[in-house]
Amino acid sequence: MDNAVVAVAGGRIAYVGPRAGLDAALSDLEELGLPPGSMILPGLVDLHCHGAAGGDFPTGDSQAARTAVDFLHRSGTTTLLASLVTADRTDLLRGLETLRQLANEGLIAGIHSEGPFLSHARCGAQDPRFLRDPDVGLLGELIDAAGGYLRTMTFAPELPGADAVVRMLAERGVTPSLGHTDADARTTAAALTEAAELLAASGLDTVSRPTVTHLFNGMPPLHHRSPGPVAACLRLAGSGTAAVELIADGVHLDPETTRMVFDLVGAKNVLLVTDSMAATGLPDGDYELGPQSVSVSGAVARLRSNGSLAGGTATLLDVVRRTIAAGVDPAAAVRSATAVPAAIIGRKDIGSLRAGMRADVVAVDRDFRRVMVLREGQLLNA
Numbered sequence: 001m002d003n004a005v006v007a008v009a010g011g012r013i014a015y016v017g018p019r020a021g022l023d024a025a026l027s028d029l030e031e032l033g034l035p036p037g038s039m040i041l042p043g044l045v046d047l048h049c050h051g052a053a054g055g056d057f058p059t060g061d062s063q064a065a066r067t068a069v070d071f072l073h074r075s076g077t078t079t080l081l082a083s084l085v086t087a088d089r090t091d092l093l094r095g096l097e098t099l100r101q102l103a104n105e106g107l108i109a110g111i112h113s114e115g116p117f118l119s120h121a122r123c124g125a126q127d128p129r130f131l132r133d134p135d136v137g138l139l140g141e142l143i144d145a146a147g148g149y150l151r152t153m154t155f156a157p158e159l160p161g162a163d164a165v166v167r168m169l170a171e172r173g174v175t176p177s178l179g180h181t182d183a184d185a186r187t188t189a190a191a192l193t194e195a196a197e198l199l200a201a202s203g204l205d206t207v208s209r210p211t212v213t214h215l216f217n218g219m220p221p222l223h224h225r226s227p228g229p230v231a232a233c234l235r236l237a238g239s240g241t242a243a244v245e246l247i248a249d250g251v252h253l254d255p256e257t258t259r260m261v262f263d264l265v266g267a268k269n270v271l272l273v274t275d276s277m278a279a280t281g282l283p284d285g286d287y288e289l290g291p292q293s294v295s296v297s298g299a300v301a302r303l304r305s306n307g308s309l310a311g312g313t314a315t316l317l318d319v320v321r322r323t324i325a326a327g328v329d330p331a332a333a334v335r336s337a338t339a340v341p342a343a344i345i346g347r348k349d350i351g352s353l354r355a356g357m358r359a360d361v362v363a364v365d366r367d368f369r370r371v372m373v374l375r376e377g378q379l380l381n382a
Contacts, residue, residue, distance in 0.1 A: 041353075041361070044078060055071075110151035110345065122220070163191075177213045178192060193236070216252075216253060320337050
């Protein structure tokens with residue numbers, strides 16, 4: 001819309017539309033002009049990120065986590081889940097305690113636990129020393145330590161006892177996210193279908209449907225005689241039963257793969273994520289991802305031990321821009337980074353530009369590069 005305005009008052013959006021329709025009562029607000037050709041987007045929502053700007057969420061270092069969150073907010077990701085990685089029980093609990101405090105302060109929307117109930121065969125950058133079979137006792141302890149802020153957990157459905165994990169997650173208002181799995185298509189489909197049914201039966205408005213952690217990564221490739229989890233995930237995403245994460249940064253997925261998934265399942269069933277780690281926003285070098293040492297070269301993060309990809313270094317706005325460059329409609333790419341993830345975590349106050357919504361606003365130029373960011377109506381300097 002040309003000559004459009006977004007009016008903000010008291011941390012909320014008061015008006016969205018043509019300048020001519022702006023109520024006189026709001027006309028005396030301070031005006032923040034934008035360069036010609038700028039576009040105004042909702043604040044971006046990332047459900048899978050491990051850190052940024054040198055801060056690594058899994059370490060449990062409060063100041064480092066705050067540094068990462070501040071950078072991500074300023075980059076345009078105004079809402080995020082802070083992701084943990086598989087670690088020993090003590091480190092998991094420490095990470096949860098730290099992130100619980102950040103959630104209490106409203107700096108993050110909650111916590112994502114990537115593991116520890118994951119496949120050894122598809123562990124990726126997860127430390128295999130700490131992978132374990134599902135244990136509802138430990139799970140209950142982790143949920144309690146998160147203080148109500150554990151929003152999603154990645155699990156492998158083929159592990160013994162995984163069904164009990166899914167039941168407990170759904171009962172406690174946590175979204176099950178299938179990933180780091182070596183399961184076949186039948187097991188995958190059964191787990192996602194059961195998770196969807198349990199979430200629907202829970203009656204909780206904080207969860208909507210199961211997700212898939214970084215589709216294609218951390219699972220066997222699609223094969224026409226052994227379709228594996230990818231085929232089942234695509235089918236169930238296409239039906240709206242599940243939503244699939246895509247790390248569309250040009251490293252984890254080829255652009256043609258990104259475009260194919262959008263064409264097959266639709267933007268409403270895609271979650272654009274970063275899987276960002278501590279190197280995001282910083283130069284190449286050596287970093288940490290939980291208990292693992294990572295080397296970053298050419299902005300690609302890999303484990304120093306075996307060369308496996310170890311998270312991403314792009315911001316979510318970078319991912320949106322690269323998704324558009326892959327041939328996805330800009331409105332669809334933005335939807336998958338705003339309204340869709342907001343709905344997954346039951347947030348009705350973010351994800352779109354409408355009167356009454358929280359005033360999270362990102363202005364970008366024609367190339368979808370950041371111009372300005374507002375979070376809860378507060379201007380964030382670059």
